[in-house]
Amino acid sequence: MAVTHDAHVEHKQSWITRYIFSQDHKIIGIQYLFTSLFMALVGGFLAMLIRMQLGFPMAKFYWAQWLFPGGFANNQIKPDFYLAVVTMHGTIMIFFVLTTALSGGFGNFLIPLQIGARDMAFPFLNMLSYWLYPPAIVILLTSFFVTGGAPGGGWTAYPPLSALPNAAPGSGTGQTLWLISLAILIIAFLFGSLNYITTILQLRTRGMSLMRMPLTIWGLFVTAVLMLLSFPVLFAAAIMLLFDRSAGTSFFVPSGLVIGNQLVQHSGGNPLLWQHLFWFLGHPEVYVLILPPMGIVSEIMSTHARKPIFGYPFMVASIVAIAFLSFLVWGHHMYTSGMHPLVGTAFMTTTLAIAVPSAVKTFNWLATLWRAKIRFTTAMLFAVGFVSLFVTGGLTGIFLGSPPIDIYFQDTFFVVAHFHFVMASASLFGVFGGTYHWFPKMFGRFMDERLGRWHFWLTFVGIYATFFPMHFAGIAGMMRRIYSTQLYEHLQGLAAINAFVSVAAFALGVGQLIFVYNLFLSLWRGRRAGPNPWGSNTLEWQTDSPPPHGNFGEHLPEVHRWPYDYSVPGASEDFIPQTVSASRAPLPIHGGSSEEDPPRT
Amino acid sequence: MPRWNFTTMADPITPPDPRRTARQLSLVILLMIVVGGVAMTLAARSRWWLPPVASTQGIEIDRLFYTTLVVTGIAFVLVxxxxxxxxxxxxxxxxxxxxxxxxxxxxxxxxxxxxILLTLVSMGAVVWGRIHAPPPENALVVEVRAEQFGWFFRYPGADGTFGRVEPALINARRNPLGLDPADPAGQDDIVARGGDLHLVVNRPVHVRxxxxxxxxxxxxxxxxxxxxxxxxxxxxVVFTPTRAGNFEIACAELCGVGHYIMRGKITVESQAAFDAWLAGQQPAAP
Incomplete structure (x- = not known):
């Protein structure tokens, strides 16, 4: 774990207040990252179970039978357990891994350091935010062990299936626990995002104007705004669904339903209301998962290409544009839901509009790589990989954004392939790149670069091998969330492709163990890193590795320039940190960084 | 646990030979992603591709799909x-x-x-509008009722009107749709129980x-x-089948444990064959 420098500790802390119930943003960030890593292993393992069934439906898994006596029968996974696994894989990966690792982990660790603050605006709230996360995990995982098992309605939990306990085995206690767990986690996210917004707006150091903020901060800031505006909607929807389930209300359940020959005693609700509320969060949520990686990748790319990020104002503008539009596109998840066709046309327009700022960002990254002097660290490899994954996944989004094409592709594996590229894998590449890049800052040691490169190659090739062929399963019409493809005539030719995808997925899963091994090994045995090993400009690299309690010495740093002055002509080195004043190094020609900016207090 | 020797590792700040890594990475992008992606897409067309189209709207959707595939394919390769x-x-x-x-x-x-996106939006809007046009006069009206985990099909009978249904009257064996015996319009309704959905080739269908x-x-x-x-x-739901033959209905929205077996069957036939089939059906009269 991180070693704090005693010289800067203002008051004496016990081991527990320093590392367990810590209010230090760095420790909280690292806690978030390690807890997310644990959940990633759980979620990844569930993915392997899914691929076992889809790739090798006839095979017998004796070890799995032994491990899950209730979920397997005759050494094969049971349909209800399969759906529970699918549901939990999605829920865990989206909410409990990517959101927590990016916003909770990197958000906490980087925000005060990169804006030159000593800590978050509300350290206690920050601690509370983290400590709501483990209980949410416990409640979520408990659902595997209750009667009926974990929920099997998908991560979207569409009612009436999720509202009526006798509609499916997992719709009993398991679904209730799922809703409670999610509600608790949402409170954690809201505490976090309030904190981030306040911190970024109020605690920037002298000279750190908004247009001098690193793009990581822009990504995290706009993400926090998205979370603050969209998560309460899901929170409300979850409470409403809980009421429908246990208090006799009918928000989402219409009258006249018959389940198992029993007339359901509900009336007046509308199942589509849940879909609107869910996707009003659900769509901004995918940008919650991609905006921070976009910032992280920009940061890594600029540093290791030794070149300023191209088009900084356009980068900021496109982050803001994507965030704004993300609130207006939720209906593209509902083209075939039965809402009015005219609404579909409106959502198609906004959906394809959001592709424009996404394209701008991609081209800006390409322009950043042009005439760069690239240093191929593991972090940089992941950053380049991110661009490729984002492009591949983004382009298939153009098919799905068009409602006539989506009629065919909705709820097929084409969608699964699409979001695993653009949202899941790309976002994960942001997490990996960020980890390799900031590990020296977090722990004062490098991660091993040789293992890192192996990890990159296996992951990059593994992701393409796993998810690219999935497009073709989708084009052939394979539906999502089906336990078996054997019944349908149009799916008969897909056995080979599914087996291939499964083998690739297993390799991809095993490849991640290299990362885990590297991570823990490097904690103890990694090469020592100095304060600024990569030659970076941002403020976190202008203090010790790891930074002391309070982050910076006696005086907070003062900012004199934008963060991307790499390879400035005439400068003695190929980087000029933000703290270097104009008298000591040439000022760039860049507009947003003149020395005359009004100082902030 | 093997001991990793960090002291002999190259300095992480300046990894060995950037030319070599650059060559490797650009080769992987070129061979695996560009060549591999394009080759796999071309190869997939013979085995893992859209099932042969059999409706008028399908032809338009496929055209839009291919247009988008070309546009995104070019962007994919170029980038x-x-x-x-x-x-x-x-x-x-x-x-x-x-x-x-x-x-x-x-x-x-x-x-x-x-x-480019504006062009695609406009093309999509035209097709989307056409798909959702009101059903034509001569459309065959049929009710498709989904349940865990199967499909029921009901034709309005000679009077062209569906009888009233009442959920409280639903009985899985005797009255699966909950037809109201008091409604005369329901007396001649035809309920195809467990059988195929029969449609007429080249005649628009209006599914309720x-x-x-x-x-x-x-x-x-x-x-x-x-x-x-x-x-x-x-x-x-309005569409026009263009090819006689047998087709399958697949449930595409997760509906519970039996979601994967919720299959229905469709027979598309000539008007004469359809009429003969319909004449052979018993009215549902509960």
């Missing part, structure tokens, strides 16, 4: 070629350029995708889609038709 090239070049340069703004370039690559319990989705891959069945509402 990855540029990425591979810049990575390859970036490994060989001794200094980086200080270059971070070019308004003309940026506006070009903002407006070009915008124009309902659900008994939870969400389902009426998906016929060859027709390029998919519509969720939402309990509490009746949703119109």
């Amino acid at each position: 990855h070629l540029v990425l591979a090239l810049f990575v390859w070049m970036g490994g060989r340069r001794q200094t980086a350029a200080y270059w971070h703004d070019n308004r003309t370039l940026e506006l070009t690559y903002t407006l070009t995708p915008a124009a 889609l309902r659900s008994k319990d939870v969400l389902h989705s009426f998906f016929v891959p060859q027709f390029r038709v998919k519509q969720d069945a939402v309990p509490g509402v009746t949703i119109p």
Whole structure:
């Protein structure tokens, strides 16, 4: 774990207040990252179970039978357990891994350091935010062990299936626990995002104007705004669904339903209301998962290409544009839901509009790589990989954004392939790149670069091998969330492709163990890193590795320039940190960084 | 546990030979992603591709799909070629350029995708509007009612009117749709129980889609038709089958444990064959 420098500790802390119930943003960030890593292993393992069934439906898994006596029968996974696994894989990966690792982990660790603050605006709230996360995990995982098992309605939990306990085995206690767990986690996210917004707006150091903020901060800031505006909607929807389930209300359940020959005693609700509320969060949520990686990748790319990020104002503008539009596109998840066709046309327009700022960002990254002097660290490899994954996944989004094409592709594996590229894998590449890049800052040691490169190659090739062929399963019409493809005539030719995808997925899963091994090994045995090993400009690299309690010495740093002055002509080195004043190094020609900016207090 | 010897490792700050890594990465992008991606897409067309289309709207949807495939395919190849090239070049340069703004370039690559996307939006809107046009006069009206885990089909009978249904009257064996015996319009309704959905080739169909319990989705891959069945509402689905033969309905919205076996069958036949089949059916009269 991180070693704090005693010289800067203002008051004496016990081991527990320093590392367990810590209010230090760095420790909280690292806690978030390690807890997310644990959940990633759980979620990844569930993915392997899914691929076992889809790739090798006839095979017998004796070890799995032994491990899950209730979920397997005759050494094969049971349909209800399969759906529970699918549901939990999605829920865990989206909410409990990517959101927590990016916003909770990197958000906490980087925000005060990169804006030159000593800590978050509300350290206690920050601690509370983290400590709501483990209980949410416990409640979520408990659902595997209750009667009926974990929920099997998908991560979207569409009612009436999720509202009526006798509609499916997992719709009993398991679904209730799922809703409670999610509600608790949402409170954690809201505490976090309030904190981030306040911190970024109020605690920037002298000279750190908004247009001098690193793009990581822009990504995290706009993400926090998205979370603050969209998560309460899901929170409300979850409470409403809980009421429908246990208090006799009918928000989402219409009258006249018959389940198992029993007339359901509900009336007046509308199942589509849940879909609107869910996707009003659900769509901004995918940008919650991609905006921070976009910032992280920009940061890594600029540093290791030794070149300023191209088009900084356009980068900021496109982050803001994507965030704004993300609130207006939720209906593209509902083209075939039965809402009015005219609404579909409106959502198609906004959906394809959001592709424009996404394209701008991609081209800006390409322009950043042009005439760069690239240093191929593991972090940089992941950053380049991110661009490729984002492009591949983004382009298939153009098919799905068009409602006539989506009629065919909705709820097929084409969608699964699409979001695993653009949202899941790309976002994960942001997490990996960020980890390799900031590990020296977090722990004062490098991660091993040789293992890192192996990890990159296996992951990059593994992701393409796993998810690219999935497009073709989708084009052939394979539906999502089906336990078996054997019944349908149009799916008969897909056995080979599914087996291939499964083998690739297993390799991809095993490849991640290299990362885990590297991570823990490097904690103890990694090469020592100095304060600024990569030659970076941002403020976190202008203090010790790891930074002391309070982050910076006696005086907070003062900012004199934008963060991307790499390879400035005439400068003695190929980087000029933000703290270097104009008298000591040439000022760039860049507009947003003149020395005359009004100082902030 | 093997001991990793960090002291002999190359300095992580300057990894060994950037040219070699650059070459490897651009080769992987070029061979695996560009060549592999394109080759796999071309190869997939013979085995893993859209099932042969069998409806008028399907033809339009497929055309839109191919247009989008060409546009995105070109973008996919170009962006990855540029990425591979810049990575390859970036490994060989001794200094980086200080270059971070070019308004003309940026506006070009903002407006070009915008124009292309606007074109695709317009094309999509036209097709979408046509698919959702009101059903024509001569359309064959049939009710498709989804439930866990199967499909029921009801034809209005000689009077052309569906009888009233009442959920409280639903009985899985005797009255699966809950037809109201008091409604004379229901006396001649034809309920195809467990049988095929019979449709007429080249005659528009107006499906009135309902659900008994939870969400389902009426998906016929060859027709390029998919519509969720939402309990509490009746949703119109209009399409025209263009090929006689047998097809399958797949449920495409997760509806519970038996979701994967919720299959229905469709027979598309000539008007004469359809009439003969319909004449042989017993009215549902509960």
